[in-house]
Amino acid sequence: MTTTQTGLGTYLERILKRHGRDSGRLVQILRDVQAEFGRVSAEAMAILAERLSLPIGDVESTRDFYSFLTSEPTGTYRILFSDNITDRMLGNQAIFDHMARRLGVSRGVVSADGLASLDYTSCTGMCDQGPAILVNGMAITSMTLRRADQICELVRSRVPVAEWPNEFFRVDHNIRRADMLLGTDFTPGSALRAAVAMGREAYLAEVKRSNIRGRGGAGFTTGVKWEAARNARGDARYVVCNADEGEPGTFKDRVLMQFYPERVFEGMALAAYVVGAKLGLVYLRGEYLYLKAPLEEKLSELRAARLLGDSILGVDGFDFDIEIHMGAGAYICGEETALIESLEGKPGRPRIRPPFPVSFGYRGQPTVVNNVETLCKATEIALHGGAWYEGFGTKQSTGTKILSVSGDVERPGIYEYPFGVRISQVLDDAGAKNPKAVQISGAAGQCLTTREFGRRIAFEDVPTAGAFMVFADHRDMFEVARNFAHFFQHESCGFCTPCRVGTRIQAGIMDKIAAGHGTQYEMNELQHLREVMRTASHCGLGQTAGGAIADTIAKFREDYEKRLARKDFEPAFDLDAALARAREITGRDDADSRMLSDA
Amino acid sequence: MNEYDKFSLDGRPIYFERGQSILEAALAAGVYIPNLCHHPEFKPHGSCKLCTVKVNGRFGSACTIKAMPGQEVASDTPELNGNRRVLLQMLFVEGNHFCPGCEKSGNCKLQALAYDIEMLTPHYRHFYPVREIDATHPDVLLDFNRCIMCELCVRASRDVDGKSVFALAGRGTASHVVVNSPSGKLGDTDFALTDKAASVCPVGAILSKRVGFAVPIGERQYDVDPISAQASARQAEEA
Amino acid sequence: MLHAAATPARKKVRIATTSLSGCFGCHMSLLDIDERLLELVDLVEFDRSPITDIKHCGPCDVAIVEGGVCNAENVHVLRELRANAKVLVALGACAINGGLPAQRNHLDVGDCLTRVYCDRTGGEVPDDPELPLLLDKVHPINEVVRVDYFVPGCPPSGDAIWKYLTDLIFGRMPRLEHPMLRFD
Incomplete structure (x- = not known):
């Protein structure tokens, strides 16, 4: 050696x-x-x-x-630009190009002196204060050309990131509408005390009574999940907080983790109390690295207050502690079984279900996986009871829902409403400017048009994990869908055929249309691909990867049509570009060495 | 038939034993459902998606869904076979599958399925990926150009041979099989021709060296009878 | 059925054929239909084809293309056939997935040329405008023009070609099944 x-x-x-x-x-x-x-x-x-x-x-x-792990060296300063459509709408590409010029680097290539590398990354969850970037994993918001210049200067002077101006790293909560969760003060320990006072059976009964459903998107009934995990056979039980908020356009969990961590952790302790878990795991997405240290500190405080650790609140046998695991850049880990694989140190490929995590989860043991917001809501139920909780929202969607509103609105940020709120109300409250479309629940969600703005946010109408991206009249919905197509190609885990290959073919077709070489043939191809991915994919990623395209074709066909070549076929590749290398090596530039794609 | 239960597959009754998947039960009954990543000796994997069927109207993989009494399963329908053709086309354009020069031709499951489902063209734009060939092992050649990521070799080496010679690395279309050795070469592992993993590859990615086109064209496994017909013939033999 | 259809009153189907980046093996296989060639001449006439030596294609019913697209000339020929034919058929492995010539696709075409013309003989890469310029990769023909039918095989057997052609000529939906459907 x-x-x-x-x-x-x-x-x-x-x-x-x-x-x-x-x-x-x-x-x-x-x-x-x-x-x-x-x-x-x-x-x-x-x-x-x-x-x-x-x-x-x-x-x-x-x-x-994982995207954040590399075999080759990155720059000493690794700069990643969030590339959600909302970042694009805020002009991230111009800032990227500016920075690349100033630093003398091209995309994905480390500068000759090893100092800097520059690339794009999937949505970093700062859509209400973008364009956003990550520098060595730390989030920087509200990028401008001026800020880019300052950063280039700091990089060139080799100032450690820890010494960069604090204001760069400022992340605002932008809470614009607070309701029963965001607007209510919370005393750490109060919910646990209430639950312990009523006993675990009674508290579980309240949770079931509340009819609360998971906030991560799938909407599974939380009480049923907890009960199943409690009843499942196992040597140990685990509570996992899914804070891998990777859906483009979603950032409400980030706000909860940053400004309401006591609620989150106490929600985990409540779940642990019910199911009998000793260990809780927070799976925090890699992009939220800046939250790790403050959250660790908060955990220490809770331990000191005996709200975590052995014999919590003096209840014999109520031992529970929490660890924070960081993601490393993989959207798919938001899927609960992929998340568990990742927690176990493996690639985040979704498992076959059943068995579900409630019976076979983390390390093969019964595991409750809940979204950050769901866990916060569990504290409300402990404090006020299931009947009270059930009084908010709609019949099948009780309580409130936090929306992450971004895009073409005057007041992007966090909005909490009782379930059942109309799309139009959210648009009004956020100050939407001539909205023509809303992408609900992120790239994997659905695209609604003006005609549908009367619909309601609820599992029985428009279900959502919380993303609410608004697009004004002048926006090009084709480009929105193309952005999502590339996102899915990048994030497909590669396990199953339809998603692994289909997302790539799909993105290729969108690029072909964007270059003006698409025809009706490509339009048909997109529809067909979508059907195969939707019906054959292993998990939700592939099943929804063609949804935004199908929606925008159905509702904004003109944004596609205007790009289509008026003929029945276009070559699959750029013929003239395919001759470039041979031209170069032969030194030819005669007429026969050129080729028009549509000759 | 007291101890048996049955479900319906394309209108035919299929009797099954508790615990069997729809695919296992169908194959045991001599009814073919297309599949690539399935192997009777290994746990269900569910990645190739060729066995996608409709169970009571919902799409799912026949290899991972347990057979249940009364299920209405559709498999051999124009819709499902059409989707299977697309999946095969995806696998063909994703790798470099040049059958005329492949030793596995005629014995290849991917090719046999393409024949059976009448795939006449890979249809999509070819990726033409640049992939490696590893000839470092004395007895075995690895040609990753033909790999379809079914992980049968990964599973066989780990679960049967106890060697974990292979692993699937990367993400998305960058997914690729890697060899477990510091050099990444097969020659630096304890892999042997007698390993289960040496014989499970459904395509021509893992080949025995010094064996070339031993069986004449016309007599290879899928030259005469289509892969689907062989499943029912095998069952008839066993019965 | 064949004989009934091949009455003198029937207008002959006009066929063009070409071999792009291929080995002419598919054309040889066409000749493998043996005595059925006599039936074929009753049914068809040839436009541009190695059989006729016609240099440019005129309007025709069916164009049969062997070989993939490896250079600029292949593109021009293919487009000419596509423009003139009502129906275009990709014949054989190379036309369908690039085949043997596509084995160079993992190499840089510039390196290939330098290796061949410079490294071994000390010469230069020819720059004569008469020479068709190579594409960086070899492509199947359906990536350059719209293709109506595909007949796989390396080469497709004479029987397969006969089946497909007669299906086409007599207006049946052309179909190849096991064991005529082969990729090798």
Whole structure:
């Protein structure tokens, strides 16, 4: 072993020790290695594999799955631009190009001096204060050309990110409408006390009575889930908080984690109380790294207040603590079984269901996976009871729902409404300017037009995980759908055929149409692909990956039509560009060395 | 038939044992449902999606859905076969599948399914990916150009051979099978021709060296009878 | 049925054929229909084809294309056939997925040319405008023009070609099934 390897080994040993040499924490370990060395090299991988007794291919498999983990070095300053459609609408591309010029780097390539690398990344959850970027994992909001210049200066002067101006990292809550959750003060421990006072059976009965449904999108009844996990056979039980808020246009969980963490953690403790879990895991998306330290601090406070730890509130046997796991750049990990795989240190490929996590979850044990918002709501039920809770919202959608409103509105931010609120009301409250469409529930959701603005947010009408992206009259809905198509191609886990290949073909067709080479033939292809992906894909990602395209074709066909070539066929590739390399090597530039695509 | 239950597959009654998947029950009854990533000796995987059927009107993978009494299963329909053709076309354009030069031709499940479902063209724009060939092992050649990510080799090596020689790495269309050795080469593993993993590849990605076109054209596995007909013939033999 | 249809009153179907980036193996296979060639001449006449040596294609009913698209000339020929034919058929593996010539697709075409013309002989890559310029990759023909029918095989057997052609000529939905449907 060479000296450098020995040195590397020592560093890695420190990281391994921090994680108790637990191969189940591989994603966390690899994150730390990436942060320390700017990559996870083949040498590092070999050492980790050996010391964790894992096949090296398994380590490689995990490393290569996550966007934030790289085999090759990134720049000392790794700058990633959030590329949601809302960032684009706020002009992120011009700022990107400006920065690339100033730093002398091109997309995805590290500068010659190794100082900087620049790339795009999937939505970072700052849609109400974009354009947003990540620098070495830390979120910077409200980017402008001026801020870009300042950053370039700091990079060139090699100022550590920790010493950059605080205001860059400011993340506002932008709460515009607070209702029963956001508008109510909360005393840590109060909900737990209430639950303990009534007893776990009675509290579970209240949760069931409230008819609360999961806020992550699927809308499964929370009480039923908890009861199933409690009744399932297992050696241990776990409560997992799904804070992997990756759906483009969603950012309400970020606000809850940052400004209401006591609610979230107490909700987890309530779930643990009911199901009998000793350990809770928060799966926090990698993009929210800036929240990790304050959340750890909050956990310490709660431990000190004996609201976490052994014999919580003096109840014998009510032992529960919480760990925070960081994601590493993979949208699919928002799917609960993929999330569990990731928690176990593996690539986030969704499992076959059934079995569901309630019976076979984290490390094969009964596991409750709840969305951040759902857990917050559990505190309300403990405090006020199920009947009270059921009094809000609609019959099938009780309580309130937090919406993340972004796009063409005067007041982007967080809006909490009782379920049943009309789309038009949200648009009015947010100050939408000539809205022509709303994309509900993100790239995987549905696109509504003016005619549908009278519809209601509720599981029985328009279900949503919370994203509410508004598009004004002048917006091009084709470009919206194209942005989503690329998002899905980038985020497909690759497990099943229709999604792995279909999302790529789909994005290719959208690019072809964008370049003016699409025809009616491509339009038909999109529809057909969508059907195959929808009906054959393994999980929701592939099943919904063609939805935005289908919706926008149905509702904004003119945005596609205006790009279509008026003929029945266009080549699949750019013929003239395909001759470029041969032109270059032969030095030819005669007429026969050129080719028109539509000759 | 007391201990048996039955469901309906394209109108035919299929008797099954509790615990069987729809696919297992159908194959045992001699009724073919197209599949690529399925192997009777391994746990259901559900990634190729060729076995997608409609169960009581809902789409699902026949290999992962348990057979239940009274299910109405549709499989051999124009709609489902049309979608299967698209899935096959996706697999063909995703890799580099040049049958005339492949030793597996005639014995390849991907190709046999394409024949059976009458796929005449890969249809979509070819990706023409650049993939590796690994000839470092004395007895076995790996040609990843033909890999369809079914993970049968991954599962066989891990679950049967106990060697974990392969793993699926990457994400999306960058997914690829890697070899578990510091060099990433098969020659640096304890892989052996006698391993289960050496014989499960449904396509020509894992090939035995020094065996070339041993069976004459016309006598290969799928030259005479289509893959679907062989399932029922096999069952008839066993019965 | 065939004989009944092949009455003198029937107008002959005009067919053009070409081999782009292929080996002419599919054309050879066409000749493998043996004595049925005599029936074929009663049914069809040939426009541009290696059989006639006509240089440019006129209006015709069916164009049969062997081979993939590897250079600029292939594109022009293919487009000419497409423009003139009512129905265009991709014949054989190369026309359908690039086939053997597409084995160069993982290589840089510039490197290929340098390797062939410079490294071994010390010469230069020819720049004569008469020479068709190579595309960076070899493509199947359906990535360049609209294709109506596909007859796979390397080559498709004479029987398969005969079946497909006669289906087309007599207005049946052309269909190839096992064991005539083959990719090798």
